[in-house]
Amino acid sequence: MKSFFRTHATLTALVVLTAALSFLSEAFFTPRNLSNITLQVTIIGIIAVGMTLVILLGGIDLSVGSIVGLASIVVTLFMQSGWNVWLAILATILTVGVGIGVWNGVWIAHYRIPAFIITLGMMTIARGAALVLSDGSSIPVTDPVFPLLGGEYIAPASSAVILGLALALFLFATLRTASRQRSCGVSVGARDIALRASFGVAILALAAYVFIGYRGIPYPVAFLIALILAGAFMLSNTRLGRRIYATGGNREAARLSGINVFRVELTVYVIVTTLAAVSGILLTSRLNGANPNLGNMFELDAIASVIIGGTSPMGGVGTIGGTVVGSVLIGVMNNGMSLLGVSSFYQLIIKGFIIIVAVWFDVMNKRRKA
Amino acid sequence: MGDVVLRMEHITRDFPGVRALDDVTLEARAGEVLILAGENGAGKSTLMKVLSGVWPASSFSGRILIRGEERRFASTHDAEAAGVAIIHQELNLIQDMSVGENIFLDRYFMRSFGIIDWDRVHMEAAKILERLRIGGIGTRDLVRTLSVGKQQMVEIAKALSLSASILVLDEPTSALTDREADDLFRILRALREQGVCMIYISHKLDEFERIGDRVQVLRDGKAVGDAEALSSVSLDRIIARMVNRDIREKYPKEPFAPGEVTLEVRNFEVDHPLLRNVKKVSGVSFDARKGEILGIAGLMGAGRTELVTGLFGGLPGAARGDVRIDGKPVAIRSPEDAIAAGMALVTEDRKLLGLILDFSIRTNITLSSLKAVSNALGVIDPMKDRGMAERFVTELGVRTPSVEAAANSLSGGNQQKVVIAKWLATESKILILDEPTRGVDVGAKVEIYRLMNDLVRRGVTVIMISSELPEIMGMSDRILVMCEGRLVAELKTAGATKEDVMDYATGNRTQEGFR
Numbered sequence: 075m076k077s078f079f080r081t082h083a084t085l086t087a088l089v090v091l092t093a094a095l096s097f098l099s100e101a102f103f104t105p106r107n108l109s110n111i112t113l114q115v116t117i118i119g120i121i122a123v124g125m126t127l128v129i130l131l132g133g134i135d136l137s138v139g140s141i142v143g144l145a146s147i148v149v150t151l152f153m154q155s156g157w158n159v160w161l162a163i164l165a166t167i168l169t170v171g172v173g174i175g176v177w178n179g180v181w182i183a184h185y186r187i188p189a190f191i192i193t194l195g196m197m198t199i200a201r202g203a204a205l206v207l208s209d210g211s212s213i214p215v216t217d218p219v220f221p222l223l224g225g226e227y228i229a230p231a232s233s234a235v236i237l238g239l240a241l242a243l244f245l246f247a248t249l250r251t252a253s254r255q256r257s258c259g260v261s262v263g264a265r266d267i268a269l270r271a272s273f274g275v276a277i278l279a280l281a282a283y284v285f286i287g288y289r290g291i292p293y294p295v296a297f298l299i300a301l302i303l304a305g306a307f308m309l310s311n312t313r314l315g316r317r318i319y320a321t322g323g324n325r326e327a328a329r330l331s332g333i334n335v336f337r338v339e340l341t342v343y344v345i346v347t348t349l350a351a352v353s354g355i356l357l358t359s360r361l362n363g364a365n366p367n368l369g370n371m372f373e374l375d376a377i378a379s380v381i382i383g384g385t386s387p388m389g390g391v392g393t394i395g396g397t398v399v400g401s402v403l404i405g406v407m408n409n410g411m412s413l414l415g416v417s418s419f420y421q422l423i424i425k426g427f428i429i430i431v432a433v434w435f436d437v438m439n440k441r442r443k444a
Numbered sequence: 445m446g447d448v449v450l451r452m453e454h455i456t457r458d459f460p461g462v463r464a465l466d467d468v469t470l471e472a473r474a475g476e477v478l479i480l481a482g483e484n485g486a487g488k489s490t491l492m493k494v495l496s497g498v499w500p501a502s503s504f505s506g507r508i509l510i511r512g513e514e515r516r517f518a519s520t521h522d523a524e525a526a527g528v529a530i531i532h533q534e535l536n537l538i539q540d541m542s543v544g545e546n547i548f549l550d551r552y553f554m555r556s557f558g559i560i561d562w563d564r565v566h567m568e569a570a571k572i573l574e575r576l577r578i579g580g581i582g583t584r585d586l587v588r589t590l591s592v593g594k595q596q597m598v599e600i601a602k603a604l605s606l607s608a609s610i611l612v613l614d615e616p617t618s619a620l621t622d623r624e625a626d627d628l629f630r631i632l633r634a635l636r637e638q639g640v641c642m643i644y645i646s647h648k649l650d651e652f653e654r655i656g657d658r659v660q661v662l663r664d665g666k667a668v669g670d671a672e673a674l675s676s677v678s679l680d681r682i683i684a685r686m687v688n689r690d691i692r693e694k695y696p697k698e699p700f701a702p703g704e705v706t707l708e709v710r711n712f713e714v715d716h717p718l719l720r721n722v723k724k725v726s727g728v729s730f731d732a733r734k735g736e737i738l739g740i741a742g743l744m745g746a747g748r749t750e751l752v753t754g755l756f757g758g759l760p761g762a763a764r765g766d767v768r769i770d771g772k773p774v775a776i777r778s779p780e781d782a783i784a785a786g787m788a789l790v791t792e793d794r795k796l797l798g799l800i801l802d803f804s805i806r807t808n809i810t811l812s813s814l815k816a817v818s819n820a821l822g823v824i825d826p827m828k829d830r831g832m833a834e835r836f837v838t839e840l841g842v843r844t845p846s847v848e849a850a851a852n853s854l855s856g857g858n859q860q861k862v863v864i865a866k867w868l869a870t871e872s873k874i875l876i877l878d879e880p881t882r883g884v885d886v887g888a889k890v891e892i893y894r895l896m897n898d899l900v901r902r903g904v905t906v907i908m909i910s911s912e913l914p915e916i917m918g919m920s921d922r923i924l925v926m927c928e929g930r931l932v933a934e935l936k937t938a939g940a941t942k943e944d945v946m947d948y949a950t951g952n953r954t955q956e957g958f959r
């Protein structure tokens with residue numbers, strides 16, 4: 075409930091901002107622009123989902139931005155050397171994603187070196203490796219299939235079918251949960267259900283407006299949505315999710331409760347670097363070329379999304395839903411400021427203040443409760 | 445006894461879903477110890493948090509009068525300035541600061557130019573410790589390195605350093621040894637002579653008569669009658685008021701026939717966490733049987749917690765020895781292994797080691813039994829999850845509006861019940877309880893004892909560490925006594941006396957066969 079409320083506050087901010095921008099700029103609330111925002115949000119959003127898990131553990135991963143750059147170079151080099159696209163992607167995910175994740179995770183979870191230090195080191199190492207491998211310059215992609223991953227769209231007609239199915243599934247799930255809860259004697263207000271249902275319908279209607287109105291659902295966006303659903307389900311409905319929250323909430327108590335905290339932490343650090351590698355591959359595909367400097371400062375945007383989304387920097391409290399709202403807020407803000415002609419220099423300053431306000435809000439909220 | 449210095453009138457404090465205090469009026473006088481008694485969740489701590497500014501004046505209704513003058517505190521700072529100091533139920537020290545720094549936290553002695561006079565801070569801190577006659581604590585020691593009992597003494601020293609005229613003690617002795625408690629009482633008596641008004645919360649009934657002058661009972665957030673002089677009211681009457689029913693037996697021990705040996709421990713030892721070549725536990729060997737309650741007695745710091753934590757795999761790398769369960773050798777390297785081998789450990793410190801405070805009651809209870817409430821893919825069945833939590837909340841009588849309430853919104857005793865519930869849910873065949881009834885009210889204690897009886901009847905091996913002799917004597921079949929990391933005696937409860945146990949525990953005697 076607590077985290078729901080905070081998500082709510084960010085959500086309100088998002089709605090207000092969207093309304094204001096629609097009013098201020100005609101170009102803002104168009105399917106084309108909104109679809110672009112989703113694409114921009116996606117690259118950071120994929121990383122932010124993993125970062126949510128890391129921050130839930132009370133940790134941090136500063137290396138994700140550099141991993142985006144390294145993955146970009148590595149995947150293109152693999153393809154240049156004549157490998158099949160899928161093989162190149164798989165190899166990149168295993169080496170750059172899983173490999174670096176295991177390295178980070180072992181230092182952090184087994185040797186108990188602060189995550190800040192280990193991932194700061196990896197941030198430089200990975201960036202350096204990307205520069206060495208590419209000799210410091212960008213590499214073009216020649217494969218005809220690869221650019222489709224990040225640049226193609228699911229056709230509008232198929233998109234419409236998918237959204238329709240999603241609507242049906244969503245309503246069915248909402249009603250089923252409500253009836254199951256009621257049969258268990260939990261009182262769920264009809265208003266609550268109606269609220270949740272109309273919220274979901276509104277989101278899907280907006281998605282329909284955007285995606286059917288402009289070329290359909292972009293592949294990366296579809297991937298992100300699947301990832302969000304899987305991540306949110308994992309956190310709230312699986313053992314691993316429960317263990318992540320417990321370890322972040324009180325590591326010692328979690329360990330004495332029989333949780334293998336090493337395995338939990340290792341898993342999470344592997345997930346986040348793997349997602350960063352995937353994000354790097356998608357970005358390279360969209361840009362149709364690799365660049366060793368890709369992903370510079372992405373870690374900051376990912377962390378900001380998580381924190382603005384209400385996840386406590388101390389660990390133990392937060393949701394992926396919050397992170398999604400946080401990253402969309404950042405995406406809309408960036409886009410809106412560009413549309414309004416605010417210089418990117420000022421954008422940085424404004425973004426910084428918003429992060430501080432969000433954390434301040436979080437702290438005040440806690441203080442009021444305590 | 446002096447004048448009324450404190451009057452709390454018509455105090456009402458609501459939390460979401462609970463009315464913690466309901467129109468409570470209370471008076472306390474200078475130079476007395478007023479005992480505040482009541483079940484877990486009756487509202488004792490909340491009332492004292494209202495008094496000491498933890499809950500600001502805007503969060504409750506009613507008035508607080510100190511020496512006839514109405515005071516409205518916005519923070520604990522205001523309350524301290526008005527001479528109200530509180531020692532909380534849970535320790536509130538900063539673990540990585542020294543004892544002296546903690547005692548004078550934020551009230552350091554200054555030289556000119558805003559430089560802290562550390563020598564003076566440590567000197568004054570040493571004076572207070574000396575006045576308390578607390579040995580073995582240096583003012584420059586890090587709090588982290590002290591035992592819970594010692595930390596509690598530092599808390600007390602901190603409150604005394606405020607030279608308060610109203611001193612609240614919320615279950616101060618729950619982690620103290622008898623000797624430390626004696627010291628505390630001596631200090632409280634001296635403060636009483638000096639006219640300090642003290643409010644004392646405890647679940648240890650024998651303390652009421654030892655230190656109290658009057659007693660005020662709370663039940664369900666309401667004051668039950670007015671405060672009465674302890675000289676004119678019997679303990680049984682007080683208990684009856686607290687729980688609103690009769691408790692005939694405080695220790696409902698049932699006779700059991702001990703069965704086969706389930707746990708064999710040979711030459712177990714645990715390293716000191718900081719010092720090389722020093723052992724916290726050494727050469728401990730014992731057996732525990734099915735169908736018995738095995739008590740482990742000893743003074744605070746005797747190594748009992750280290751022994752069981754080590755057995756449970758909680759001290760990887762620092763504990764070793766031969767352990768057999770049901771005759772088969774087991775290698776327990778982590779709590780995960782221990783649970784798989786059928787062991788459960790109710791830890792001593794519920795806030796630091798027992799609970800995830802941000803978690804709900806439900807998620808805390810099912811935390812160690814996630815496999816039982818989820819499928820092969822690791823997906824948790826919400827109905828099973830909730831069902832398990834609700835079953836134990838009912839069984840143990842945890843007072844809460846819902847299993848979804850956060851663990852940190854529960855009263856201390858109810859938090860303890862949640863920790864016990866978590867381990868009962870694992871259905872282990874060996875259950876180790878480390879100070880299971882600390883901070884638990886009379887009624888609930890009996891419930892926990894009954895539960896132990898039930899478990900033993902079902903064939904569970906129960907091992908109980910307790911620093912309360914009456915509890916050890918009242919509930920165990922056999923008693924192991926530890927002193928300074930070694931096992932010094934094994935006694936049959938029938939035939940042993942408290943004096944015997946104390947003698948062994950303090951190292952005055954060692955039984956034959958034990959080094």
Ligand SMILES: Nc1ncnc2c1ncn2[C@@H]1O[C@H](COP(=O)(O)OP(=O)(O)OP(=O)(O)O)[C@@H](O)[C@H]1O
Nearest residue numbers: 459464484485486487488489490853854855856857
């Ligand atoms: N921060 C809080 N949020 C919600 N409910 C609370 C909070 N603090 C206390 N309560 C509720 O208020 C009631 C009284 O709690 P309190 O801690 O005062 O009990 P107590 O008499 O001190 O019990 P114990 O002997 O177990 O320490 C309980 O029902 C408890 O759950």
Ligand SMILES: [Mg+2]
Nearest residue numbers: 489533855856
């Ligand atoms: Mg209390």
